[in-house]
Amino acid sequence: MSRFILITPSTEFDAQLRQAVAGLQGSVRTFATDMLPDDPQQLLAPSPVATPAEPAAEMLEVVVLGPGLRVDDALRFATVLDVCWPEVSVVLVAESEPSLVLQAMRSGVREILSQGSDPAQVRVLLERACQYHASRRRTSAPASSETGRGKVIGVFSPKGGVGKTTIATNLAVGLGRITPMRVCIVDLDLQFGDVASALYLNPEHTVTDAVTPAASRDPLVLKAFLTVHPAGFYAICAPDNPVDADNITPEQIGHLLTQLADEFDYVVVDTAPGLPEVGLAALEKCTDAIWVSGMDVPGARGLRSGLGILRQLDLLPENRHMVLNMADSKVGLTVEDLESTIGAPVDISIPRSRAIALSTNRGIPLLQDQRKDPAAKCLHGLVQRFHPDWHSTPARKLHRRVVI
Ligand SMILES: Nc1ncnc2c1ncn2[C@@H]1O[C@H](COP(=O)(O)OP(=O)(O)OP(=O)(O)O)[C@@H](O)[C@H]1O
Ligand SMILES: [Mg+2]
Incomplete structure (x- = not known):
């Protein structure tokens, strides 16, 4: 059995898909026809032509309903597949118009692939379909001990311009390396958010789409509104128009973060x-809050009073990570001074760095660039605090004194 099955009369698409799959493990078996079988079991019949690239031990993970099939037939067949083999991901090749997305979702289609997609996009989508297959198998396995909830890491500061977006985008890149395609960054600076610019993305959909009733009801629709970043994570960017932001409610945001935590290992906010x-x-909704301060007394005081209010309201997330950004030993303040003003120890200190300023302007986070820079080392240290093994290393205390 092959890992991927493709049904299409189009030899051109067959070649396109095989090119995309080349970097993935597993083989493709193509049914070159525009007729769908009555019974999915027919797809499992041994191939009449011996194909050495089709090892018997592979498990079927993804069925691609390619171009040249009638859409109605494809959707009907997807429904049958969903009932017979619920853990297999069905990918439909079609243009994703809103009405079709809804119909496809109801039929159990996991992903919609545009015929004009390039091999990199096809590959990302197939990887996502395989991940869905793996998660369905895991949840149907009786002995699973997974809680299924990802970490929600928010980046906050009372003052503007202290480096929240820089830290959030680098964190998404770093965590994307630990768990590829299991990270989603959300820009909740709804009016003036610049995550899209910091990541050089030109998103088709934004938070406005992600909180629509259709997306809030169904993770498949929500996934259709995510933007893929080439470094291996997803993004939901802020609305293009600040006026749209006014129509988004805190309840919708709370629900969106819950949905994302169900789907991803890490949600960076x-x-x-x-x-x-x-x-x-x-x-x-945050399991972890990163508090960012610059090296200035008013900013540190603002942070102290903000934390005090949140403590009174019992709104402080379980885990706190205090980050001192644009650290500079020549501004007449020490870390100890800042810690006593903030009223909490600083966990990570990121130096002022030209490489960071440059990376913002280029739209390539420092950690994506893999440039050797002292600031990159500190950002990497921040990422490591969220590594699944971090707590199991005895030398790693949650809070420990930093040096500038
Ligand atoms: N460690 C650093 N060294 C040098 N420049 C930095 C550093 N951190 C951030 N910057 C620069 O500071 C500017 C503001 O950073 P950023 O946009 O991340 O802040 P912010 O807190 O998200 O701002 P806002 O509150 O407006 O959203 C950017 O141009 C960024 O390149
Ligand atoms: Mg910002």
Whole structure:
């Protein structure tokens, strides 16, 4: 049995898919026909032509309903597959118009692939389909001990311009290396968010789409609204128009973060300065909060009073990570001074760095660039705090004194 089955009369698409699969493990078996079988079991019949590239031990993970099939037939067949083999991911090749997305979702189609997609996009989508297969197998396995909830890591600061977006985007890149395609960054600076610019993305969909009733009801629709970043994670960027942001409620944001935590290992949340209502809704869903301060007394004081209010409201997430950004030993302040002003120890200190300023302007986070820079080392240290093995290393205390 092959890992991928493709049904299509199009030899051109067959070649396209095989090119995309070349970097993945597993083989493709193509049924070159525009007729779908009545019974999915027919897909499992031994191939009449011996294909050495089709080892018997592979498990079927993805069925691709390619171009040249009637859409109605394809959707009907997808429904049958969903009932017979619920763990197999079905990919439909079609243009994803909103009406079709809904129909496809109801038929159990996991992904919609545009025929014009390039091999890299096809590959990412197939990887996603395989991950879905793996997660369905895991959840149907009786002995699973997984909680199924990912970490929600919010990046906050009372003051603007201290480096929240820089930290959030680098964190997404770093975590994407630990768990590829299992990370989603969300820009909750709804009015002036610049995650898209910091990641050089030109998103088709934004938070506005991700909170629509269709997306909030079904993870498949929500996934159709995510933007893939080439470094191996997803993004939901802020609305293009600040006016659209006014129509998004804190309840919708809370629900969106819950949905994402169900789907991803890590959800990274970039926020607007201060604590607007949407930020508070995010805070309630965060397992971890990264608090960012610059090296200035007013900023540190603002952070102290913000933390005090949140403590009174019992809104502080379980885990706190204090980051001192743009650290500079020549501004007449020591880490100890800042710690006593903030009222909490600093966990990570990131130096002022030209490489960071440059990376923002290029839209390539420092950790994506793999440039050797002292700031990159510190950002890497921040990423490691969220590594699944971090707590099991005895030398790693949650809070420990940093040196500038
Ligand atoms: N460690 C650093 N060294 C030098 N420049 C930095 C550093 N961290 C961030 N910057 C620069 O500071 C500017 C503001 O950073 P960023 O956009 O991440 O802040 P922010 O807190 O998200 O701002 P806002 O509150 O407006 O959303 C950017 O141009 C970025 O390149
Ligand atoms: Mg920002």
